[in-house]
Every structure is written in C-alpha cells, then in structure tokens.
Amino acid sequence: MEISDLIQPQTVFADLKVTSKKQALQELARRAAVATGCSERDILDVLIERERLGTTGIGKGIAIPHGKLPGIDKVYGIFAKLNTGVDFDSMDNLPVDLLFLLLAPESAGADHLKALARVSRTLRDKGRCEKLRGSQDADALYAILTEEGAQSAA
DSSP states (O other): OOGGGTOOGGGEEEEEOOSSHHHHHHHHHHHHHHHHOSOHHHHHHHHHHHHHHSOOEEETTEEOOEEEETTOSSOEEEEEEEEEEEOOOOTTOOOEEEEEEEEEETTOHHHHHHHHHHHHHHHTOHHHHHHHHHOOOHHHHHHHHHOOTTOOOO
16 A cells, blocks of 8 residues: 555645644544545544544654544545644654544455554655655645655555
8 A cells, every 4th residue: 555545636735724633633624524525524523533542643743643434435645734733642742743634434444554554654754754844835745745765565
C-alpha cells in the first residue's frame, strides 16, 4: 500500500487555520465528508470516539486521527498542514501541525493497519516532515508525501 493509494491532490490541504484539537477534527471531518460522501457528523463522532481511547498525536508535531466508518468501501486519507500548531494531547506534549486522517471501512482489518503503518513510516522521516513544514502549496505537499525515496512498500 502506497500513500498515493490513500490521498489524492484534492485531499491535501496547506495552511489549515484552526486553534484547537476539536477544531482540527471538525475541519478534517468536514473535508472528509466531501471526499467520502459520508456525513460530517458521523465522521466527527468516529474521530472523537477514537481520541477518547487515547490521543492520536504520535509526537514530533504529528497526529494520525483515524477510525472505521460504515458506508465507505476503501481507505480514505486526508492530509492537512496547520498554519499554527495546536495542542493535541500528544505523548511528547509538542503542538501538532501535521495531520493525516485515515478513514477505513468497518470490514477493513488488515488494510486499516497497513494504511496506519504506511502513514506512520512516511511521517517518521524527519527530512520529509521538514520539507512538508517548509511548503505552503498543497500540490507540493502531495508530491512530498507521495515521493517514494527510501520508503519500502507496506
């Protein structure tokens, strides 16, 4: 599974303006509703429920909110770069400015895990994250995320 299987150029957003974790999740849900055709409320409920289990802020300014959603037939990704980092209750207490939302069908056991692993590996690349933070253009963000470099397939 590749990052390009999860996101499209129209699901990558630069300079998202939010001031809190809740606002970030609401904005991601709104944009994911357009991409998936699902209800914004249903998406937000799934994301909030997942955050109650434990933060999806994985550290180093990165969060990977995710969940399983009825009514979709594939794994969807939304990437957003925030114009200002927000408190995401991350393990390292650093503000989050890179968000990669993943939504999977309820039946997607292995695919959901493969997608999470792929996104995690991609965003663990310090050089890639520096490039993402240095870019102000959604098309450039998409290119940085989908370039393979030294990444191996999931």
